[in-house]
Amino acid sequence: MERLFSTKLCMLIVVALALQMHGNKGCLEKERIALLAIKPFIINKTFYYDERNRTVESWVDDRVSDCCNWYRVECSTTTGRVMNLSLSGLLYNSTTILNFSLFQPFEQLQILDLSRNYFKGWVDSKGAGLANLRNLKFLDLSGNGMNGSLQELGICNFKNLIELDLRNIPSLNLLTSLKYLSLGDNIFEGLFSFGSLANLSKLEIFQLSTKYSTLQVLETENFLRPPNQLKFLYLSNCNLHVIPSFLMYQHSLEFIDLSHNKLVGMFPTWLLHNNTRLQSMYLINNSLSGILQLPNSTHDLLELRISKNNLTGQLPMNIGVILPRLVHLNLSKNSFEGYIPSSMGEMKSLIKLDLSSNNFSGELPKAFVSGCSSLELLKLSNNNFHGEIFPQFMNMTRLRFLNLDNNQFGGKIPDGLWKARFLLVLDLSSNRFSGQIPDWIGNFSYLYTIVLSNNFLEGGVPVQLSNLRELSILDISENRLSGSMASSFNLSSSVEKLCMQKNALNGSIPNAFLRTTDQLSILDLRDNEFSGSIPIQTDEVPKLSILLLGGNHLGGLIPHKLCQFKYLRILDLSHNRLTGTIPSCFTNILTWVKQIDAKFRGISYKGYSVASYSFTLEFEQLDSYVDSTQKTVIGFVSKNRYESYKGSILRYMLMIDLSSNELTGDIPTDIGNLQQIIAMNLSRNSFSGSIPESFSNLTNIESLDLSHNKLSGRIPPQLTDLNTLAIFNVSFNNLSGPVPDNGQFGTFVESSYGGNPGLCGPQIKRSCGSSEPTTPSGAGEEEEEESAIDMVLFYWSLFASYVTTIMGFVLILWLDSDWRKQWFCFIDAFIISSYSWILRNVFHSVVKVAVSLLFFWSRSTGIGVELEVGDEGKDDGVFGSAGVVGSG
Numbered sequence: 098m099e100r101l102f103s104t105k106l107c108m109l110i111v112v113a114l115a116l117q118m119h120g121n122k123g124c125l126e127k128e129r130i131a132l133l134a135i136k137p138f139i140i141n142k143t144f145y146y147d148e149r150n151r152t153v154e155s156w157v158d159d160r161v162s163d164c165c166n167w168y169r170v171e172c173s174t175t176t177g178r179v180m181n182l183s184l185s186g187l188l189y190n191s192t193t194i195l196n197f198s199l200f201q202p203f204e205q206l207q208i209l210d211l212s213r214n215y216f217k218g219w220v221d222s223k224g225a226g227l228a229n230l231r232n233l234k235f236l237d238l239s240g241n242g243m244n245g246s247l248q249e250l251g252i253c254n255f256k257n258l259i260e261l262d263l264r265n266i267p268s269l270n271l272l273t274s275l276k277y278l279s280l281g282d283n284i285f286e287g288l289f290s291f292g293s294l295a296n297l298s299k300l301e302i303f304q305l306s307t308k309y310s311t312l313q314v315l316e317t318e319n320f321l322r323p324p325n326q327l328k329f330l331y332l333s334n335c336n337l338h339v340i341p342s343f344l345m346y347q348h349s350l351e352f353i354d355l356s357h358n359k360l361v362g363m364f365p366t367w368l369l370h371n372n373t374r375l376q377s378m379y380l381i382n383n384s385l386s387g388i389l390q391l392p393n394s395t396h397d398l399l400e401l402r403i404s405k406n407n408l409t410g411q412l413p414m415n416i417g418v419i420l421p422r423l424v425h426l427n428l429s430k431n432s433f434e435g436y437i438p439s440s441m442g443e444m445k446s447l448i449k450l451d452l453s454s455n456n457f458s459g460e461l462p463k464a465f466v467s468g469c470s471s472l473e474l475l476k477l478s479n480n481n482f483h484g485e486i487f488p489q490f491m492n493m494t495r496l497r498f499l500n501l502d503n504n505q506f507g508g509k510i511p512d513g514l515w516k517a518r519f520l521l522v523l524d525l526s527s528n529r530f531s532g533q534i535p536d537w538i539g540n541f542s543y544l545y546t547i548v549l550s551n552n553f554l555e556g557g558v559p560v561q562l563s564n565l566r567e568l569s570i571l572d573i574s575e576n577r578l579s580g581s582m583a584s585s586f587n588l589s590s591s592v593e594k595l596c597m598q599k600n601a602l603n604g605s606i607p608n609a610f611l612r613t614t615d616q617l618s619i620l621d622l623r624d625n626e627f628s629g630s631i632p633i634q635t636d637e638v639p640k641l642s643i644l645l646l647g648g649n650h651l652g653g654l655i656p657h658k659l660c661q662f663k664y665l666r667i668l669d670l671s672h673n674r675l676t677g678t679i680p681s682c683f684t685n686i687l688t689w690v691k692q693i694d695a696k697f698r699g700i701s702y703k704g705y706s707v708a709s710y711s712f713t714l715e716f717e718q719l720d721s722y723v724d725s726t727q728k729t730v731i732g733f734v735s736k737n738r739y740e741s742y743k744g745s746i747l748r749y750m751l752m753i754d755l756s757s758n759e760l761t762g763d764i765p766t767d768i769g770n771l772q773q774i775i776a777m778n779l780s781r782n783s784f785s786g787s788i789p790e791s792f793s794n795l796t797n798i799e800s801l802d803l804s805h806n807k808l809s810g811r812i813p814p815q816l817t818d819l820n821t822l823a824i825f826n827v828s829f830n831n832l833s834g835p836v837p838d839n840g841q842f843g844t845f846v847e848s849s850y851g852g853n854p855g856l857c858g859p860q861i862k863r864s865c866g867s868s869e870p871t872t873p874s875g876a877g878e879e880e881e882e883e884s885a886i887d888m889v890l891f892y893w894s895l896f897a898s899y900v901t902t903i904m905g906f907v908l909i910l911w912l913d914s915d916w917r918k919q920w921f922c923f924i925d926a927f928i929i930s931s932y933s934w935i936l937r938n939v940f941h942s943v944v945k946v947a948v949s950l951l952f953f954w955s956r957s958t959g960i961g962v963e964l965e966v967g968d969e970g971k972d973d974g975v976f977g978s979a980g981v982v983g984s985g
Contacts, residue, residue: 124164124172128179131202132170133158139187173205181208185237188214195219201229209233213240239279241265273297279304281331289314289335291343304331312336326350333357333379340365348372356381356402363387364408369396381405381427389433391419398422404429404451411435417443427451429476437461442468453478453500460484467492474498478524481505487513495519502526502548510535524548526572534573536561545569550596552576558602563587572596574621582607591616598623598645605629606646617641623669624648631670633658640664647671647754655755660685671756671778678762679755679779684770752776756802760784764808769794776800780826783807788827793818800824808832812856817842828852836860 136156155167164179165172171181182203188195188211197219200206209230265280275297281304289312294300305314314335326349332341337358344350350372360383369375369392377400385403388410398420408431413419417440420426424446434456441447442464448471458481470492483505487493489512496517502524509532510525520541530552538547539561547562550572557580562571568589574596581604588595588609593616603626610620611633623645630653631646641662647669655675659668660682751773760782769791771777777795780802787810788803795801798819804826811834812827822841826849833855836842842860850861857865 124170124177124179125202127202129164131199132156132164132167132179135184135199139184171208176205178205179203180205182206183208183210184214185210185240186213188216193217204229205232206230207232208235210235210237211241212237216241239265239281273299275300277302281306281333291315291341298325300325301327302329303327304329306331306334307336308334314341328352330354340368344368345371350375352377354379355383358383360385364389364403366390366392369398373397376400378402389413389416389428391416393419395419395421400425402427404431406431408433412438414438415440417441420444421446423447425449428455429453431455433457435459437465439464441465444469446471448472449474451476452480455480457482461486463490466490469493470495472496476500477504479503483507485511487511487516489513491516493517497543498522500524501528504528506530508532510538512537515540518542520544522546525552526550528552530554532556534559534562534578538562539564541565543567545591548572549576550574554578556580558582558586558597560586563589565589566591568592569616570594573600575599578602581605588612588617593617594619596621597625600625602627606632606651608632608634611641619643621645622649626650628652630654631656631659633661643667645669647673649673651675653677655680655760657682662686667752669752669754670758671754673758675755675758675760677760679760679765679768681765681767683753683765684767686771751797754778755782757781762786764789764803766791768792772796774798778802779806781805785809787811788813788816788832790815792816795819796821798822802826803830804828806830810834812837814839825849832856835865 133156139156155162156164164170165177169183169187170179172178173180182200193216195211195214195216195218200209273296276299278294278297278300279302289305291314294303312335314332314337327347328349329352330344330347330350331352331354333354334357337355337360339362340355340360344353345367348371350368351374353368353372353375354377356379360380362385364385364387365380368378373396375396375398378398379400380403382405385406385408387408389403389408389412391413396419399422401420401423402425404427408428411434412428416438421443423444425448426444427449429451430453432455433452436459437452437457439462441450442462445468447469450469450472451474453476457477460483466487467490472493473495475493475496476498478500479502481504482501485508486501486506491511491513494516497519498521499514499517500522503526505528506525507529510530512535514520514523515535515537518541521543523538523541523544523546526548527550530549531554533556534549534554536559538544539559544565545567546569547565548570551574554573554576555578558573558578560583562568563586566589569591570593572594575598578597578600579602582602584607586607586609595610595617596619598621602622606622606627606629610622611631618640620641620643625648627646627649628651631651633656639662642664643666644662645667648671651670651673652675654677655670657680659665660680663686665686751771752775753771754776756778757780760779761784763786764779764784766789768777769789772794774795775797776799778800781804784803784806786808788808790813792801793813793815796819799821801819801822801824805828808827808830809832812832814837816822816825817837817839820840825842825845828848828850829852832850832853834857836850836856836858838858838860845860847861850856857863
C-alpha cells in the first residue's frame with residue numbers, strides 16, 4: 098500500500114514538474130511563442146472559403162489556451178511537442194519569400210504542409226532552421242512558385258524524409274530515404290530523365306505529371322532495376338508516346354496510371370502478365386488501337402479504365418473468366434462492337450461498368466442482368482443496344498446509376514426495374530420506349546434524376562412523381578404525353594431542373610411549378626397546349642434562371658411578380674396569347690443589368706484512392722458519372738435561327754423572347770438598362786410608339802428583333818454605338834426617316850427594313866428626297882431629272898415623225914397624177930368591199946335576230962307568222978317572203 102502511494106506521489110510530482118516546465122500548458126512555451134510568430138502571416142479569408150478557416154482565431158496569446166488544441170496543430174500525446182503543422186493555403190498572398198527560421202523551435206516536427214501558399218522560395222535567417230528539422234518525414238511544398246535546385250533550397254538536409262510533395266523541383270537524387278515522391282501538377286519544361294531518380298532505392302510510390310504539354314520524358318531510359326520495385330506509378334499528362342522501358346523490369350506494381358498521354362499501339366497485355374499483384378490499371382485518353390487482348394490465365398485485377406482510345410473489335414468472350422474480380426470496368430469512348438459477352442455475368446464483384454459511346458449492339462444477355470448482382474453503376478449510353486431491359490429475372494438490385502440513353506431499347510418500361518430500390522439516377526432518354534410512365538416510379542425513395550425524354554411515352558404525367566422528395570432533375574420532354582396536370586401535383590423543394598417541353602399537355606400550369614422552391618433553376622414547358630395565365634405565387638426571391646413557356650396558349654398579362662426572379666437569365670414567353678404591356682420592372686432582374694456568375698452544380702463521386710502509409714498524402718481519381726448540367730440543352734431563337742445551348746455557356750446567355758403575342762403599348766424606356774442582354778425578340782406584337790433611344794445602352798446585344806409591330810418615328814441614330822449587334826430587324830412597322838448606316842448598321846440588308854414606306858437611305862435604295870426608286874449612288878436627284886427630260890424628247894420626236902410621214906405622202910399624191918388615180922381607185926374599192934361585208938354579215942344577222950324575236954312573239958300572242966324560205970334553206974332575195982296569219 099505504501100509502495101503504491103509512493104508511486105502515485107512520484108507520478109504527481111512528474112506531472113507537476115511537466116506543467117511548470119510547459120508553463121501550465123499542453124505545448125512547450127517556446128513552441129507556443131513560435132506559433133504566435135507565424136500567426137501574423139496567416140490570412141483568415143483564403144481563396145477557398147471553408148468553415149475551418151475561422152477557427153484560426155483560436156491562436157490567442159492569453160497564456161491559458163493549449164496551443165496543441167489550436168487549429169491545424171497536432172502535438173505528441175507523450176511529450177507535448179508539435180508533431181504536425183498544416184499551413185496549407187493559410188499564408189496565401191501574405192509573403193513571397195518564406196523565412197524558414199520560423200520553424201526552428203519545432204525540433205520534433207514530422208509533418209509540415211506548406212502547400213498552396215504560392216511563395217517563390219525561402220530564406221533561413223538564423224542558419225539553423227533546416228538543420229533543426231532532422232525528424233521531418235513529410236514535407237508538402239506543392240502549389241507554390243519555388244524554383245532552383247534542391248541544394249540551393251536546402252531540402253537535401255532533410256535526410257529522414259519519407260514523403261515529399263514538391264510538384265515543381267526536378268533534382269532529387271540525394272534524398273535516398275524517400276519512399277513516396279510526388280511531382281504532380283507541375284509546369285515542367287524541357288526533358289525529364291528517370292535516371293535522375295536512380296539512387297532512390299527505397300522509392301515505392303512515384304507521381305509525375307504536368308499541367309502543360311512542354312515536358313518531354315525520356316521514355317527509353319532505365320529507372321529502377323531489380324531488386325528496386327515500385328508499387329505505385331502515376332505518369333499522367335507526361336507526353337509519353339510509348340510505355341517507358343523500365344517497366345519491363347517491374348513485377349510488384351499494384352497501381353499504374355498512364356492516362357492522358359499519347360500512347361499508341363496495342364493494349365499492353367504484358368503489364369498484366371508481369372505484375373500479378375496489379376490491382377488498378379488506368380490508360381485513359383491515349384491512342385491505343387487494335388483489339389483488347391487479355392492474359393491466358395485468371396488475373397486479380399480490380400480496376401481497368403481504358404476509355405477514350407481507339408480500341409476496336411469485340412470483347413473477349415472469356416473476359417468474365419479472366420477478370421472475375423473486377424470492381425470497376427470502363428471501356429467507354431472507343432470503337433468496340435458486337436454483343437456483351439455472357440461471361441460478364443461471372444463478375445460477381447463488379448460495381449461500376451461503363452461501356453458508353455461505342456458500337457455495341459444486341460440485347461442484354463440473361464446471364465449478365467441476372468449475374469452482376471453487385472452493380473451500382475451501369476452506363477450503356479450511345480450504343481445500338483435493343484430489345485427489352487430488365488425482365489422479371491433481373492437481379493441488379495443494388496443499382497444506383499442507370500444510364501441507357503441513346504440506344505434502341507423499346508417496349509414498355511419494365512416492372513423488373515422496380516427491384517433496384519436504391520436507384521439514384523435513371524436515364525432512358527432517346528430510345529423507343531412506349532406506353533405510360535409507370536406509377537411505381539414515384540416509390541423510389543432516393544431517386545434524384547429522371548430523364549425519359551425523346552421516346553414514345555404517352556398518357557398523363559403520374560401524380561406519384563410528387564412523392565420523390567429527393568428529386569433534383571425531371572426531364573420527360575419530347576414524348577406523346579397528354580392531358581392536364583393534376584391540381585395535386587407538387588414539386589419537391591430539391592428540384593433544380595424540370596423539363597416537359599414538346600408534348601401535348603394541356604390545361605393550366607400547376608401553381609406548384611412556379612411556386613418558390615429552394616433549388617429550381619430551369620423550368621421548360623415549351624410547345625405544349627397549356628392555357629390560362631402564368632401562375633406565379635412567390636413571396637421570396639426565387640433562384641430560377643431559365644424560364645421557357647413559349648409555344649402554348651397562355652393568355653392574360655405578363656405578371657409583375659415575374660420581376661422578382663432576380664437571377665433569371667433566359668425568358669421565353671413567345672407564341673402565346675399574352676396581352677397588355679411589358680412590365681417596366683424587368684430592370685429589377687439583376688442578371689440582365691449586371692452579370693452575376695451563377696453556379697451550376699455538378700455531382701461527382703470518388704473513385705480509387707491510395708493512402709500514403711501512416712501520413713496524409715492521397716492520390717484520388719474522380720469520376721463524374723452524373724452532371725446535372727451535362728444534358729441541359731436550351732433552344733432559343735437568336736440571330737434569325739434556332740440555336741441550342743448547353744453546358745457552361747448557359748452561364749453567359751441572357752435572352753428575352755416575347756415574340757408572337759398580343760402585347761401592346763410603348764416599349765418601356767427602362768428596358769435599355771438591361772445591359773447584359775444578348776438577344777431580345779419583341780416581334781409580331783402590336784407595340785406602338787418609338788424605338789427607345791435607351792436601347793443604345795444594350796452594349797452586349799447581338800440580336801434585336803422588333804419587326805411586325807406598329808412602331809413609328811425614326812430609328813435612333815444612337816443605336817450605331819452597338820458594336821456587337823449582328824442581327825437587327827425592324828421590318829413591317831411605321832418607321833420613317835433615314836436609316837442609320839454607321840458601324841454595324843452598314844452591314845444590315847434591305848429586308849431588315851422592309852414594310853416601312855417612310856424609311857429612306859442607301860440600304861433600302863430609296864432617296865430621302867423622293868419616293869421614286871433610285872440607285873444607291875449619290876446623284877439620285879440628277880438621274881431623276883435626266884429621266885424626265887428624256888421622256889419629253891421622246892414624245893416630241895414621235896410627233897415630228899408622224900407629221901413628216903403624212904406631209905410626204907400628200908406631197909407624192911400631189912406631184913404624180915397616176916399615183917393619185919390609183920390611190921382613189923383603191924379607196925373606192927375599199928369602200929364597196931366594206932359595204933358588201935357589212936350588208937352580208939352584220940345586217941343579215943340583225944334581220945335574222947329580228948325575225949326570230951317576231952316568231953317567239955307570235956307564239957306567245959297566238960298570231961301566226963309565216964316565213965318562206967328558198968330552196969336548200971336559202972333566203973329568197975334579201976328578205977325572203979313573210980306573211981301574218983290570224984289565229985282564227
